[in-house]
Amino acid sequence: MDIFLIGKGNVGxxxxxxxxxxxxxxxxxxKVPEDKIGMIFLAVSDSAVKPLLxxxxxxxxxxxxxxxxxxxxxxxxxxxxxxxxxxINKGSKLDQILFTLWGTHDPDFEEMLKKAGLxxxxxxxxxxxxxxxxAVISGNFTQFFAIHALKxxxxxxxxxxxxxxxxxxxxNSSLDNIFxxxxxxxxxxxxxxxxxxxxxxxxxxxxxxxxLAALFKTVNETISDSLPRS
Numbered sequence: 001m002d003i004f005l006i007g008k009g010n011v012g013x014x015x016x017x018x019x020x021x022x023x024x025x026x027x028x029x030x031k032v033p034e035d036k037i038g039m040i041f042l043a044v045s046d047s048a049v050k051p052l053l054x055x056x057x058x059x060x061x062x063x064x065x066x067x068x069x070x071x072x073x074x075x076x077x078x079x080x081x082x083x084x085x086x087x088i089n090k091g092s093k094l095d096q097i098l099f100t101l102w103g104t105h106d107p108d109f110e111e112m113l114k115k116a117g118l119x120x121x122x123x124x125x126x127x128x129x130x131x132x133x134x135a136v137i138s139g140n141f142t143q144f145f146a147i148h149a150l151k152x153x154x155x156x157x158x159x160x161x162x163x164x165x166x167x168x169x170x171x172n173s174s175l176d177n178i179f180x181x182x183x184x185x186x187x188x189x190x191x192x193x194x195x196x197x198x199x200x201x202x203x204x205x206x207x208x209x210x211x212l213a214a215l216f217k218t219v220n221e222t223i224s225d226s227l228p229r230s
Contacts, residue, residue: 001112002036004029006052007043011068013090015043022117037062039112046071053079064109070135073126077104082113082120083127087139094118102126146171148212155208183227190220191227 003019003026005012019026032055033040040063042052049072056065057076067074070083080103086092099120101110113120146167153163177185189197198220205213 002038003027003116004033004036004038004040005043006030006032006040009043009045010088010090010092011084012041012043014088014092014094015041017090018094019116024116032056032059034059035062036060039064039066039109042067045069050074064112070127070132075126077106079103080106080109081127082118083135085135085138100127142171148209152208186223186227188220188223190223193224 003024005016005019005026006029008016008028016026016028029040032052037060040056040060042049042056042065044052044067046069049067049069053065053067053072053074053076056063057078063078065076065079066082067079068082068084070081072081074081080101083100083102084094084097085100086097088097095117097119099118100123101113101120102123102125104125105122110120110122149167150160150163153166154160158166174185174187177187179185189201198217202213202217202220205216
């Protein structure tokens with residue numbers, strides 16, 4: 001089976017490295033080919049996916065097209081979304097990532113992916129908006145707050161190395177807790193009902209970053225409201 005790849009960004013480079021390591025022959029292309037048979041990976045920006053898919057299918061009646069954009073929906077039995085529910089950089093090891101696969105269920109195509117060594121779970125025709133929102137929350141929100149947590153620790157006099165170690169430790173242990181215990185794994189002043197402490201922290205944050213303080217207040221109120229009442 002011939003394999004083609006368009007895209008040299010983070011996903012394209014990681015995929016290229018993955019194929020090289022596994023000894024799988026492929027061809028990197030600068031533009032859409034014509035009359036090819038096999039599989040083409042389109043590792044391009046969200047805005048570029050749909051027109052590139054349309055051109056690919058028009059010029060190549062016998063090819064499977066694979067893209068990576070959960071924000072793009074495309075109805076065609078030869079088009080598949082292979083979404084890396086993970087943060088990808090050029091050095092990412094794709095054999096350690098679980099992908100979600102979307103499109104028309106096709107055992108032959110899925111067998112091709114398995115032979116390539118990719119780990120995936122078939123999820124349906126197209127992801128809905130809640131799926132994409134989930135990825136945005138998982139991929140950005142925790143990190144956004146972690147960046148500010150690091151900044152505030154360093155403002156309090158801790159070194160960068162110590163701050164990173166502490167934030168990583170708390171984020172990882174907190175995630176472990178919620179995966180084991182769900183909402184019961186949440187902790188902190190909002191869970192304990194310590195409104196006076198939360199107000200003091202909100203007031204301190206307001207002097208540093210009013211917009212972040214507003215988020216801090218909203219998130220803590222939402223956490224408190226989401227807990228079962230005794």
